[in-house]
Amino acid sequence: MSRILVSDVKDFVGKQATVMGWVRIRRDHGKLIFLDIRDRSGIIQVVVNPQVSESAYKVAQELGVEYAVSIKGQVNQRPGKSVNKDLESGGFELEATEIKILAKAATLPFDMGSDDLKLELPTLLDHRGITLRHPKIAAIFKVQAAIIDEFRNYLKTQGFVEFQAPAIAPAVAEGGAAVFEVNYFGHKAYLSQSPQLYKQIVMSAFERVFSVNKIFRAEPSVTTRHLTEVVSLDAEMAFIDSWLDVKDMAEQVVRSILKRVEDTCAKELKMYKVELPKMIDKTPYLSLKEAQEKIFKNSGRDVREEKDLNPEDEREICEIIKKETGSDFVFIYGYPTKHKPFYVYPNPENPEVNEGMDLLCKGLEWLSGGRRVNDYDQLTKQVKDWKLDPNKIKLFLEAFQYGVPPEGGFALGAERMTMQILELSNVREASIFPRDMERIDERLSTQKKS
């Protein structure tokens, strides 16, 4: 008899079915053994009654938590009072007639049977191979998969083409401390910090492009927001009228991601008892100056001469906007030109500020982007003004020598969005195998220095 998924048991009431999965919980009640069996679709209760099957009961007595099993039996509706409302399949149970052990499990180093997995972060990560099985931990990566998939899906509907950005880079256009060096056949190479220049090259051929790829940051930082390896969701679009086209596309992408998570991850959001951040019909957008003025009026904190918003400013402006409009999101644009990368487009009416933008959500930056310099002469001038070596970005500059129309783009960090949607306290929880200064799978302190 071929396997059915737990989520399909509702179609088998009164019939025989085979379920395969892992023993999540075993409870012995008098002469009965109850098992919670988990498969990729959900959890179902199995009743093992020796009066129904002596042989199944015998096998069930051997079972421990995380044993992988195949269980045949009859699907029954559970009586009203014993329906488990927390489970999608909580209205059904399987009365076992045959149990096969597919793989045994050692005794778990900690309890995985409760709804919350109460472990310190290092323990959670040291045992990623086990902790990933906990439904609430697995939920994080289901939400993340939905976020990433919807980023692609939405952009495909808008005529964007996917490309594969490289990870190994020959040089670092934007200065150098925070990159990882690779020994490349005796040459120095680096891990890419951003697909920025590559996506602009590919945009110059395909007009609208996106990539989902790893970027690498070597900042020696151990904050709750830092990873050394991050999944970057990048997009770039040509033939824009102004940076507002880029802003609108970015907003639509985020809106579409939120909708997808709402539509397909209700169970996961419920586990975390969270509501999605609220995006109103038109997300407010403010220049940096306007944001600083609002902060000054709101709390008297005078940050009007600052070149950027610091984390406190970001929190405050988000609170102000939330109060004023109900929006959890706000775009901030118009940063001081000289404080941002060379490729960001200066406002022609006031070249001191640029047409770069960030999208903040509840005090955290979700997205960064804006219009880019597309004119070749202006671009080479800015490369010079920023004191960069044009030889190191030849491929990029050459593309702009041949007619690149007005264009812009943006990037989102998958882990950060996941973290904030589920209100996790540390971005490491939102990376399936997080890399940071102190860890690559295992803690580095346990390894030798080279």
Place this chain on the structure above:
Amino acid sequence: MSRILVSDVKDFVGKQATVMGWVRIRRDHGKLIFLDIRDRSGIIQVVVNPQVSESAYKVAQELGVEYAVSIKGQVNQRPGKSVNKDLESGGFELEATEIKILAKAATLPFDMGSDDLKLELPTLLDHRGITLRHPKIAAIFKVQAAIIDEFRNYLKTQGFVEFQAPAIAPAVAEGGAAVFEVNYFGHKAYLSQSPQLYKQIVMSAFERVFSVNKIFRAEPSVTTRHLTEVVSLDAEMAFIDSWLDVKDMAEQVVRSILKRVEDTCAKELKMYKVELPKMIDKTPYLSLKEAQEKIFKNSGRDVREEKDLNPEDEREICEIIKKETGSDFVFIYGYPTKHKPFYVYPNPENPEVNEGMDLLCKGLEWLSGGRRVNDYDQLTKQVKDWKLDPNKIKLFLEAFQYGVPPEGGFALGAERMTMQILELSNVREASIFPRDMERIDERLSTQKKS
């Protein structure tokens, strides 16, 4: 007036429309200027007639190849004899009333106006930022995007969850020469050669998983099949009955990819004058032994004692199968256990050979996979027999301590499939920014050794 795409001009016959794109070709005929304008959707002919618009004509006289332009005009049907059947929009033309230059272009270093871009590979790659604009080169990456997207799409319909495999790895489980070393905050780390162990870990929680990620190979090799950075399409599935389930899933994925390319890339296939490899209803599968016997019978070449098929064998067995069945594909399984990685499942009836498999297409390996060892005791024994250090794969081994059911998986290389589908002669053509021993964007010989 908002922009329309070239592919939509058919809906604007007799009406005004604005097209934006690049000048692909300019031809001056007496008092008329003809432009081929390329956008992301296609190519359209524009007629600039000074008697229709003197001002448009004046601008057109300035235009060179690859200028980015915005052109307003009336869409007309072309008379029957002047329809360009090679173009989707060849039945229409735009009579310009207004032309705006969005960005100028320098003079191209080579001609890009013909259907084929006849450049040596190094030149093609040295100028990737320009050559990507050639429709036939762009076609390669449209096909590749379709391949990768369909890999994901099909697996999603089968309950597979996407995960993000890491690029930075702490150690190399399978020995060591051919990996890139990364200086990781003073520790030695490596670029991942394969997400194999990670996908098995994630499978042990999610049952069915896939990833699209970069893998890195440091073999000092300059063949036409080698890249140092490759897009790997990986999948892994639990609760299989036998390796045949893995084979069937792999076949369905490839079938689905071929269908997607057929359905959505007809134009691109036509440019390359290729037909898709033929996959028959049931792709033949042979053990290594059987394949070697067939080769012996076919040509008298006796490779029956070899541990693997060499490229010549792969070509020959594919030719034999093509003749016998019409199939361009053949699975080969059952390799000598000791010649394959420790995680490949030995055939229980004959442990000298394993349940690993490859899918060959016209002499080239497209896919590699098979059943894996899932029993913890067997796995630790094989780790020992293969003389590997279990401490270096602790996270992996721990997952298998806790009930991993029978499982298997496979991997495909995106560039290789793209190369063979379009019958390209070098895999570098199928990588948008290929990395090899001699090149990261630019040729390394021009750079200093570290």
